[in-house]
Amino acid sequence: MRTLVEVVARPGPGGRTVLPVVRASGQLAVRRTGPTTVHLVATAFGPLGGDDAEVRLVVEAGARLIVRTVAAAVVLPARGESPPSLQRIRAEVAGVLDVRPEPTVVTAGAHHRAVLHAQLTEDAELTATEQVQLGRSGEQPGRWTGTTRIERAGVPLLHTTVGLGPGAAAWLPPVAPQAYASTVHLGSTAGRATGDDAVRLPLDRGWVATAWGERLTPTLARLALLGQPAPVEEALS
Amino acid sequence: MTAALLALADSRLPAGGHTHSGGVEQAIVAGLVHDPRSLEVFLRRRLVTSGAVAAGAAAAAAREGGGAPADRRAGWARIDAETDARTPSPALRRASRQQGRGLVRVGRRAWPAAVWDDLPDRPHHPLALGVAAVAAGLGPDDAARAAAYLAVTGPATAAQRLLAMDPITVATVTARLGDEVDRVAAATSTTSTGISSRTPPGTSPGTSTGVSTGTTDGDGRDPDWLPADTDPLLDLLAEVHADRGDRYFAS
Numbered sequence: 442m443r444t445l446v447e448v449v450a451r452p453g454p455g456g457r458t459v460l461p462v463v464r465a466s467g468q469l470a471v472r473r474t475g476p477t478t479v480h481l482v483a484t485a486f487g488p489l490g491g492d493d494a495e496v497r498l499v500v501e502a503g504a505r506l507i508v509r510t511v512a513a514a515v516v517l518p519a520r521g522e523s524p525p526s527l528q529r530i531r532a533e534v535a536g537v538l539d540v541r542p543e544p545t546v547v548t549a550g551a552h553h554r555a556v557l558h559a560q561l562t563e564d565a566e567l568t569a570t571e572q573v574q575l576g577r578s579g580e581q582p583g584r585w586t587g588t589t590r591i592e593r594a595g596v597p598l599l600h601t602t603v604g605l606g607p608g609a610a611a612w613l614p615p616v617a618p619q620a621y622a623s624t625v626h627l628g629s630t631a632g633r634a635t636g637d638d639a640v641r642l643p644l645d646r647g648w649v650a651t652a653w654g655e656r657l658t659p660t661l662a663r664l665a666l667l668g669q670p671a672p673v674e675e676a677l678s
Numbered sequence: 679m680t681a682a683l684l685a686l687a688d689s690r691l692p693a694g695g696h697t698h699s700g701g702v703e704q705a706i707v708a709g710l711v712h713d714p715r716s717l718e719v720f721l722r723r724r725l726v727t728s729g730a731v732a733a734g735a736a737a738a739a740a741r742e743g744g745g746a747p748a749d750r751r752a753g754w755a756r757i758d759a760e761t762d763a764r765t766p767s768p769a770l771r772r773a774s775r776q777q778g779r780g781l782v783r784v785g786r787r788a789w790p791a792a793v794w795d796d797l798p799d800r801p802h803h804p805l806a807l808g809v810a811a812v813a814a815g816l817g818p819d820d821a822a823r824a825a826a827y828l829a830v831t832g833p834a835t836a837a838q839r840l841l842a843m844d845p846i847t848v849a850t851v852t853a854r855l856g857d858e859v860d861r862v863a864a865a866t867s868t869t870s871t872g873i874s875s876r877t878p879p880g881t882s883p884g885t886s887t888g889v890s891t892g893t894t895d896g897d898g899r900d901p902d903w904l905p906a907d908t909d910p911l912l913d914l915l916a917e918v919h920a921d922r923g924d925r926y927f928a929s
Binding site: 601638 | 719730763764906907917918921
């Protein structure tokens with residue numbers, strides 16, 4: 442099933458943000474839940490194998506947009522040989538965009554592909570967080586492949602594809618995490634930092650922090666230790 | 679297959695690769711690599727992530743070699759930027775650019791050609807490899823093969839030295855990965871033509887309600903995108919390694 446969500450954030454009178462376009466079709470509904478916040482609401486079980494969802498976000502200069510979801514997405518396989526489910530977020534950002542969906546849980550036999558493609562102008566700000574758990578409690582892990590591509594003024598700043606789960610590239614024992622979380626931020630600088638199964642890497646006026654482990658909650662805690670920009674800049678080389 | 683390809687992938691080519699362990703030194707310290715079996719797992723992991731990225735960039739660089747000088751200069755600058763975006767770890771960026779510079783130094787003398795002048799300063803290693811392939815009369819597939827092969831053999835040799843492993847065992851491990859090396863290299867020739875040629879959208883957000891839909895393959899990836907497979911574990915190992923004062927290898 443195809444799902445399409447479109448939200449446009451535009452500066453309004455008095456420094457506020459107006460949302461001239463808020464629409465959704467397919468398996469997601471979109472609700473405005475705050476002055477600059479929308480929540481995506483799943484209207485069906487899933488995603489199921491073969492589902493294809495695209496979220497198009499436009500944040501104009503001077504506007505802010507916060508995107509959340511109301512609940513974890515539980516990815517289920519289709520009957521028989523299940524094709525992957527696909528979710529693409531395409532964002533054009535000249536203002537400030539903050540995207541933090543609830544966790545994606547990939548059940549046994551399912552394969553979810555997530556793509557975030559953000560195109561920023563020179564002064565745009567972006568914060569995007571991904572949270573993944575392979576398998577429900579006590580269940581075999583499913584498979585997750587996530588691609589992040591971020592460009593600023595046409596220059597690629599970050600382009601990575603992480604594969605998790607049975608058969609995936611970076612998922613060979615003994616390091617085969619079932620939980621994964623990553624935050625990418627553009628707009629302020631933070632230096633590199635390392636932790637237990639967690640690393641923060643500097644980007645040009647930004648950073649990306651990643652943590653992995655067996656369960657999502659402790660993984661998120663370790664990510665949070667790195668996820669805040671350092672008050673003092675470390676030397677970047 | 680030509681002798682030039684063998685020379686390009688030869689560990690005796692004095693391009694400075696022997697001072698880098700491709701992450702294996704820190705993997706040994708972390709207890710992840712300790713015997714032939716765990717070495718093979720590590721090499722496979724590296725091959726299908728950073729090896730695939732290197733193969734994709736090297737092949738793309740070789741493809742740009744046939745263009746007019748201005749075009750290939752621009753193309754190589756773009757590939758350098760794309761490689762940067764796929765190498766967010768400062769330690770791995772440094773290692774790649776050091777090895778790129780080393781390869782340019784020897785490549786200019788070994789295979790003199792005008793194309794060397796069109797490279798950016800301190801290019802990423804896969805980019806230099808692609809240009810070396812052009813200078814040596816090789817094609818994009820050869821460049822990809824050399825890049826994928828070197829992604830395995832560099833760390834394999836380092837592990838042999840650090841763990842005092844039996845050279846025959848390490849050679850066997852490397853040989854067993856041969857099919858996977860070929861598969862990684864071959865994938866780069868079918869998935870991408872280099873850099874997206876579409877007009878970059880995003881210059882005027884909000885002028886339309888949508889974002890450029892672009893095109894994607896069944897995986898949701900833009901077919902114009904070069905491989906970007908990554909392993910956060912390798913990033914972490916590289917950064918922890920860079921902080922150590924007692925390391926044998928530069929990376």
